Each structure stands twice: as C-alpha cells, then as structure tokens.
Amino acid sequence: MEKRVRVLVAKPGLDGHDRGAKVVARALRDAGFEVIYTGLRQTPEQIAEAALQEDVNVIALSLLSGAHNHLFPRIVELIRGKGMTDVLMIGGGVIPDADIPTLKAAGIAEVFTPGTPTTTIIDYINANVK
C-alpha cells in the first residue's frame, strides 16, 4: 500500500463561505489525496486537534473574513505545540498581497489567492509535502 497524502481542509473563524474550500477539496480528491473536511466555523484549537487525530501531511486553511493575520499564525503555533513539525501549512482565500509576507514569516508555506488554478495548488503540495 503506497502512502496517501492526507490533507485537512479547514475553515477557521466566523466565515460562512465554503464554496472555494469545497472546490479545492474536490480537486484534491481527484488528484488522489485523502481530504478531511471539517466544515465551517472551526476554532484554531479544533483545527489543530483534528489535524493531530487525522495525522495529516497538509493543512489547507480557507478564509474570506479578513481575520487571517490573527487566525493563521495561531493555528501554526498550536500545530507546532503538538509536536507536528513536519506538516505543510498553506492558506487560501481573499488575502491581500501585502499580508502574505507576514503569513509566510509566521509559518504558512504558501498563500493562494482568488483565480489560482487548482492544478497550481496540487503541484505545490506534491512538490513540498513531507
């Protein structure tokens, strides 16, 4: 049995828009990944704990509410605190270009903004997953 890449697609915070997350989840499924989708309005603590229980290789955070500068780094911190040092964390959604360097400095490996082809995300995961 070959290893399957497991990806947690999560929507942190007060944000009811999950069309994008579902499109990405479906694309990742079709790329052969096991996608764990936990639904809307998750706290950083819930996302980090779900990532641990599912032993995912990738956490893909989707956020359109504007709270990414607060929520994304918090999730990175919680994940590291659980000893999961090898998880690839990526983000997507309505995120201003100006915020991306800060998010990367906080440990988000890459940020995908609106208009990104799903193949770009898949290729990125395949190239960077541990």
Added chain:
Amino acid sequence: MNIAEELLKGSRLALSRAITAVENEYDDAVNIMQQLYPHTGNAHIIGITGPPGAGKSTLTDKLAKEYRRQGKTVGIIAIDPTSPFSGGAILGDRIRMNELTLDEGVFIRSMGTRGSLGGLSRKTAEAVKILDASGKDVILVETVGVGQSEVDIVKTADTTLVVLVPGLGDDIQAIKAGILEIGDVFAINKADHDGVDRLHTELEMMLDLNQKMTEWRPPIKRVIANRGEGITDLLASIEEQIAQSRQSGQFVERRRDRTKSELLVMLDEQVGRYVRKQLENYGKFDELVSSVESREKNPYGVVNDIMATILQK
C-alpha cells in the same frame, strides 16, 4: 519516538502515528502491533452501519456524547469511500462530530476504504485494536454508507447497530439477505418523517420470520438523531444487548471467530506474498500468461503446475 511505548503512556500523537503506520503499511507497523496486542481486548466495539444519508455520523456523535456523560472514553473510526479512479477521498464524517474534537476522552479518526468493498477500510480492524490499546472504553466504527451487501462490520464489531430511515423501499427490501440480517439493534432515524410506522412494522415482520433468533430479538428504536431524541433509550438497548451477549456466550464466540478469521487472513496474505515472490524466480510467468491467453494452455492447469513447483522447494 517509540510509537507503541508513547501510545501506552497516553500520547495522542503516537496514537495517531500508529494508525498511519498501519494504514500505510510502514515497516514498523507489525512491530507496533506486536507491542500493542497484549493491551487489546478491553474495549467494547460497536459498529454503526446503514445507507448513505441515514444519519450514521450524527447518531455516532450523539452516542459518543451519551457515553461521555456516563464517564466512558470513546474512540471513533469513521469510514468514507475512496475513489476507484483517483484513489483520493473526501472524508467528511467529522463535520457532524466537531463538538467532540476538543474532548480529551474522545479520539476520532477518518479512514478511506482504499479499495475494500465490504463497508470498512482495509485496516479498520487494526485501527480498532490501536484505539483499544490506548484505553478507550467504547469504540464506535461508522461504516461507509452501505447498500445491501456490505456486511464486513459484523466481523469487527461486538455489537452491530443498523440505522435505517423511512422511505427507501417496500417490504421486499426487508426480507432480502444482507445488512438487515446483521443488526443486533435497529435504529429508525428521522422518525419524524412520513413512513416511519410502515418501516417499523416491516422490520418487526422481518424479525418475526427470523428462525435463528433464539435468545435475542433485535429491538427497533426510533430516534431523531439531529435533535438528540431517543438516544438514551437507544443506548440502553445497546447496553442490554451487550449484557445479554456476554451472558449467553455469544460475545466470546464472536470474538473467537474473529480471532480465527484474522489469523487466516494474515496467513493468506503472507502465503500470497511468498508465492508472488517465488513467482519472480519462477521466471517464465509472462510466457504462461500468453499461452493461457492464446488458449494453448488453461489457467487451472497452469496454477496447479506453479503451485507444485513452488511448494516443492
């Protein structure tokens, strides 16, 4: 880290990594399972099965909460189908269980079927053992949404709960073989929907016709899982079944059958691997394929010849 040791000390990360090791058949998987096996056998394993959309995940969530109220720890394995085309999967059962995520007495793991067709994933039984070794009192195994014949859950669970909903078919469906034969307890979910009385009657009639039912007649409980109605009563029925099964000896008998079939499956796998390896040395396998394809030889004779040659060694 030594995964088995850390797991037995209570590490949730080690528990999670152990399931991954087994699921991906990493080299250390057998070693981990050997260390954990002496610590298994204590949890009660409850299978939850039924058609897609019957409310299995919601019911699993509610049963877990009820067990938590009783002070018991709970492990959950939730299985969803793997795509036969891409090998990928969307594992979405956690959506209904988010309130359990931060409860330290609960551990939830989603698994894709990865080619297994019986309603479970290939490594469900091992994942159950890992949760068992971690000290969970109750393990809930939620199958994929099943049709009629995905009944592997009975080989893994001590108690099987079949979840049905009104409106899926007529009474002939109820006398067919398959999932309706495996229920120790039945739950009719969405009991506020039309057709619930008819479904209840049809199930009772099906049970009336069951000749093998000697000491335990599976109870039928109506629930509305998303509102939490009927859950306490359902859980009481499950507990009653567990007590009765232990008292009648059925519990021990089922576990013995399970151990036996697990040993046979492992033996089959080992023998299969050995034969395939020997086949590489045997050489001319591709030629044999061609000669069978051209009808020069027949597959039955070829298999007999191969077996005779390999087993001679």
